[in-house]
Amino acid sequence: MPAPSPNRSRRREEADRSACHPPLVRLLTSAAAAFWLIYATLAFSTFASAAPAASPIALDQALRPFLADHCVRCHGPEKQKGEVRLDTLDPSSDSAQNRELLTLVRDQMRDGLMPPKKEKQPDSALALRIVSALTQALPKPQTAEQFASDQLPNKGNLVPHDLLFGQPGGYVTPPAARLWRLNSDSYLGLVSTVSRARTEGLVKPFTLIPERGLKDYAALYSMDEPTTEILLRNAAAIVERQTAHELKDGKPSGKQDTVREFVALMNPATLPTPAQIAAVVKQQFTLAIGRVPGPDELARYQSLYEKIAREGDSPAAVKTVLQAVLLRADAIFRSELGGQPDERGRALLTPAELAAALSLALGNKRLEPFTTAAARGELATKEQIAARLQTVLAHPDQRLDTSRLLGFFQQYFEYHRAPDIFKEARFPFAEQANEWALRRGSWPKGDESKHGSIHHPANLVADTDRLVQRILDEDKDVLRQLLTTDFTFVNLRLKEDKKTRQKNVPVPASEVNDRGIIGPHYVYGFSQWPAEQPVKAPADQPRLGILMQPAWLTAHSTNFENDPVRRGRWIRERLLGQTVPDLPIGVVAQVPDEPHRSFRDRLGVTREAKCWKCHQWMDDLGLPFEQFNHYGVYQKAELVVDADATARNVDKKGQPISKVFTTLPLDTTGEIAHTGDPKLDGPVKDPYELVRRLAASERVRQVFVRHAFRYFMGRNESLADARTLQEADRAYVTSGGSFKALVISLLTSDSFLYRTSPIPSTAQTSSTPIKK
């Protein structure tokens, strides 16, 4: 059987976080245990599900002997390792401390951290039942925040990989009906649909979680009062724009970008008829929500108008009604409730919901091909939906916003964070380091080109964006290309061609003026800016893939140094699909400040037993990238401070003059370990070997598919999604590594198109889609 995949998470956080976690114990040696696991997991994986949980064994009866057998020797009266004592645990007690302990026991067992490997291991079926029982005994999350913390994107890896891909996926239980709040980009998309892209004066109401990686998950966002205030103000501003007018001969005449029908009702002297009110409400609905209101809804807006108009200002009343439509929950939150459920309780998203969901999967506004198809009833089957997606994706059209495709790679690789890492803007070539120090970082006039380069993180990001886009456009073997392409863009300057009005035309070399300073292209190893791009990195300074792009390297570095730990963690989580525990509270993670030693050497402090427990998952994956310095420049040796020479470098008064640098031999070895995959595990001699091995791996490809799933679904995968993931992987493979094929497979999956409907759809208001 496949070796277990170690998914790990150590959380010593408040006890009131999380209870509805699927029991995820990795050792499954019996079919019964597997059945139990899947059943119990399905019971927990959809909050709205009414499926009864498997009846737990009496917790007390099972837990006490288990603890006595496996735990109390180290966590009992004689020893309390990790300051945990379990012999006095009372599973029936309600105290906070007790619950905290139970949560701890459950987490440690679920993630296979306890008992330690060298101790006697419990029967896996029993362990599974105990984890399941503990999960049920623990208090349920009280608030949306408690749900949300378990649904963070970085927790997605907790679902064991082998259970998702190791056996044929079965029936896909769709997720519960849900709402998904717009983010700032899709909110601006909404605004531009409603008021023709004029956004000055509007305030961005939403922010995304600050955590690394994928950010826009449905479970994580709702609303608060200050945000609502901003939406109110924005709504007022938008409606002002829609109704801006002058009075000419007593009749309102619209200005640029106004809505004619709205302006017509701005005449203070004429009272609109109910039919006219209904018409403008319908139109605002169409713009903001993509459907027409039902009769009950219309009646309420009529009554709001009348209530306000009674106070004497009809145009103001009309504007208020129009604002109210923009503030609707289904304008600010995407609804994914589904239509009529079938006999299994699965409801296909309604046409209007589909049009929004498909559009907002690819970009930030509702797209005409989908809204039209919805209006014509042509989004009723998977084949129709797939066909429509094919059309949109096959013919990139500047009018159709598909920016979220690139957005996935930005959030996945995170290279777009490079500008967040402050670095000194100018830095010397390695050979000039001593002179640089002597001159305190200033270049001699007239000779700048020999001395150093400039760090332009925004340009680096643009280069990598362009590289990703190119790979996406070619759409062949996408993941392998992303990891191992030897092409790069180099400080590519683009402009709009004034004659042809074509955007993004490369600036010719003759117009590139580097003012004599070797510009940012030095980072890539070029002494001259290469006019023909994309270009292969110089043979003596090779680079492969996104992980050796300066943007990625600097995004995963600190102000003055490389960050092998962060890089290793990225690889462990995003390519190997495993989980690394968070930094324990109270631990100060600092590498000793000894600039005369190599960074690898200084990082050696993590080899201490209590650190290595976690660092073994990270360091050896990140250390091969010592091939580059922290600006992303290829190096053959590592620049360090020569402690002795620096100490001797003093003036007549004994005052230090400057640091003296020297080089140490470079060590770029590393290792892939603990994946359980014999094709992956093993030492690597440099980052090139590392990325090639990763690119060739089926596991890595599947982990990539999992992340794409998360991004497009806006949630973590569960066991119920296994078949969706497998089909998406198959689609990717059979299409020769087409990302678009992968996306189409995901967007036509049951996981995307269906919701489990707890309430009959008569609670739905009208779902008649409208042609935009």
Add this chain to the structure above:
Amino acid sequence: MNASPLQFHPHLTRRDALKGLTLGAGATLLSPFLAGLAAHAAGSPGAIRRRIVIVMQSNGLRPSFITPSGHKWKDDGKGGTSTREVLEVALHDQQLPAALEPLTPFKDRLALIQGLSGRIALSDHSANHGALGCYSANKVLGQTIDSALADALPAVFPHVLLGLDGGSEVMNYAHSALGPNKPLPTITSPDLAFRSLFGSVDGGSSKAQFNRQTHLLDFMADDVKRARTALAPAERPKLDRYVEAFESLHQRQEQIAAMQEVIRKNAPQLGEKRDTTIASLILEAQFEIGTAALIAGLTNVVTLTSGSGGQRFGKYPELGAQDLHGLGHGGSIAGKTNEESFIVIHQLHTRLIAGMARKLAAIPEGNGTMLDHTTILFLSDSGDAHHPQLRNWPMVLLGNLGGRLKTAGRYLEFPGYGHRNHRTIGSLYAALLHAAGKPRAKFGLDDIALKDVKQGAPLAELLA
């Protein structure tokens, strides 16, 4: 009387409270009733209002910058103090250090606090929410002290958060939190701030517009409630919060309507500062708005911040400080030393604090002035330095909160990190909560490296 029962469980939505999860027997649960309680507590003539202001500056506040002239504090080699017993120096015959010089007129109301650690919040630069939360940096693990104090001192606007952003955003979520994973927004545009607080008297806003807004808020609360019914229970909290937002805005409309006179009287005249892009003027405007909100009685708790956490320190080109990160690495304003450059920025903040104190001292209240019932806490979200060590997190308190704190002109130096009598910032925060009338046995998370130190219990030396 105690106001809203919601204080007991700030993590729950008002809707949950209305379901009776927190109230004891006998209380009715109607929104207007709660509003009445809050308004009563806020404005009742017999009740003394207390107010707290937290001013948090980016880029660190060095221990030497809060040490009075005649005293030298000794570093234990790692940034902590070297004292073994609590050391106290009276300020009346001392000169304040340069960074605090603008506070000289209020010297007899100051407590300068040296030696409290906050290692739990250690990060490479800002502690972000950990600074006011006394927990790990880079996470939002719980309610921050300013929000907890706002629960203790309710008003029409429970908590006003204003600041100067580290970038150019109008809002950030960098410093304060209502609870785990619930960061609070800080408004960093004076224009937006003014309109949020004083919009009802802005530009001749008529009664009719006010009424329209009231109708709209009412309609929306109802509209969103209907949308709620189609959802699974797990999704309802999302819309609950949206409903609640409209409801509390609606409720606030009515409270503001009843306060038009005093709001109009106290609305700040910002002039150009309302739309300025000059950093120090933005900060000045925010202080003016915050002060006016306190004086008008719109709020009792204001958080004023500069920078937006992380490495977003902000910059003051008009003062010659282009790059605060550079300052942190030994750079300087032209013609000044590094230390002098830091003092310039600190003085900007303490000058504004002094201005606020002056205005509060001019308003009679009870047996004294508004300042007599106020406490201003000044600190940095980056502790003791640009790259903090946090074995000593220097803090400055101005004002004794109506006699509940002992801040009558003293410099206190607490025993060093790891010493038996050492204390953490959690203790200071617990003391503030105690003084504000909502004591907790403990505030914040423990620093596990401090064994044998009783952490989080309120600082007895500060409590009257």
